[in-house]
Amino acid sequence: MIGYGLSARTFHLPFIKLQPELELVAISSSQPELAIDYPQLSHYPDANALIANSDAGLVVITSPNHSHFPLAKAALQQGKHVLLEKPLVLSSEEGQQLTAIARQSGRKLAVYHNRRFDGDFLTLQQLIRSGELGNIHYFESHFDRFRPEPRARWREQAGPGSGILWDLGPHLIDQTLCLFGMPRAITANCRTLRPGGESTDYFHLQLHYPDKEVVLHSSPFCASPTLRFMLQGTKGSYQKFGLDPQEDALRAGAMPGGTDWGLEKATDYGVLATVDSQMSYPTLAGNYALFYQQLVAALLHDAELPVPVVDALAGIRLIELAILSSELGLRVEVVG
Numbered sequence: 001m002i003g004y005g006l007s008a009r010t011f012h013l014p015f016i017k018l019q020p021e022l023e024l025v026a027i028s029s030s031q032p033e034l035a036i037d038y039p040q041l042s043h044y045p046d047a048n049a050l051i052a053n054s055d056a057g058l059v060v061i062t063s064p065n066h067s068h069f070p071l072a073k074a075a076l077q078q079g080k081h082v083l084l085e086k087p088l089v090l091s092s093e094e095g096q097q098l099t100a101i102a103r104q105s106g107r108k109l110a111v112y113h114n115r116r117f118d119g120d121f122l123t124l125q126q127l128i129r130s131g132e133l134g135n136i137h138y139f140e141s142h143f144d145r146f147r148p149e150p151r152a153r154w155r156e157q158a159g160p161g162s163g164i165l166w167d168l169g170p171h172l173i174d175q176t177l178c179l180f181g182m183p184r185a186i187t188a189n190c191r192t193l194r195p196g197g198e199s200t201d202y203f204h205l206q207l208h209y210p211d212k213e214v215v216l217h218s219s220p221f222c223a224s225p226t227l228r229f230m231l232q233g234t235k236g237s238y239q240k241f242g243l244d245p246q247e248d249a250l251r252a253g254a255m256p257g258g259t260d261w262g263l264e265k266a267t268d269y270g271v272l273a274t275v276d277s278q279m280s281y282p283t284l285a286g287n288y289a290l291f292y293q294q295l296v297a298a299l300l301h302d303a304e305l306p307v308p309v310v311d312a313l314a315g316i317r318l319i320e321l322a323i324l325s326s327e328l329g330l331r332v333e334v335v336g
Helices: 006-018 033-037 047-053 065-077 092-105 119-130 169-180 246-251 289-301 309-328
Strands: 026-028 042-044 058-061 081-085 109-112 136-142 185-191 202-208 213-218 227-233 237-241 270-273 278-281
Touching (some): 006 246, 006 289, 026 047, 042 047, 047 058, 047 065, 058 065, 092 109, 092 309, 109 289, 109 309, 119 169, 119 227, 119 237, 136 169, 169 213, 169 309
Parallel strands (some): 026 042, 058 081, 136 213
Antiparallel strands (some): 136 227, 185 202, 202 213, 227 237, 237 270, 270 278
């Protein structure tokens, strides 16, 4: 494990511990509590030292976004499998290079888009497959927060890969690509709205498809209950507020597993509406552990990765085009 911040402690280590096929052997971090929390492991203050000296077969990289490419490249060249926190990298060119290196080295390159395993997103997929809403023509996805003042952390400071578009944008884009594939064009507005802000803290992306429109949105000024999804079709619509409960449970120190893991309270269910009725629609259970289960199957049995790298690369390309659209103030066509 490279990094011992929120991502490693909350979204990776609990699920690594669940997998009997995986053994945590080393962590690279300068945080002093590491020696207390994991005294039995090999500790490396430098990530490159871990890559060069550890005999680990899989390296999980949770360090800041700008370090993803060089660290993943080094690990692959050392013959190690790599799991990168999202975003995969910060450019299409970097992603293509990593893909080529992984192919040449015969190693797996995976990216952690865990929100494919959010219960509300699994529910969306079920609704679309069932045809209950008819043909879908509008989709809206929000990841809003109430954080009106910038925080002193790398994600909100100036620098490559910082800002909310690189933090939450990959989640919303990846889920949309899972549902509908690549759009024909994108129109984006990416802003720094908070006083004293150093990086993008607001985005509004509109993805243009031949038969539908998609809006992806994030604001730091949403103090009210937050809209998560709006799905509208020819037979009805589905509206969902609030976030999947897994993150809050993990932050509170709960260990994943058990029959009630990832289940929402009935009061948090979304609403399915038609011309004649309106009903609470149960949310499927979310389960981030499925990501690691599928990753293990890919490493040991050459099964398909939980998130194909080609999907992650498509998401990076859309972020690049969103930045271009915002800078130019124009709709940008998606080529290829």
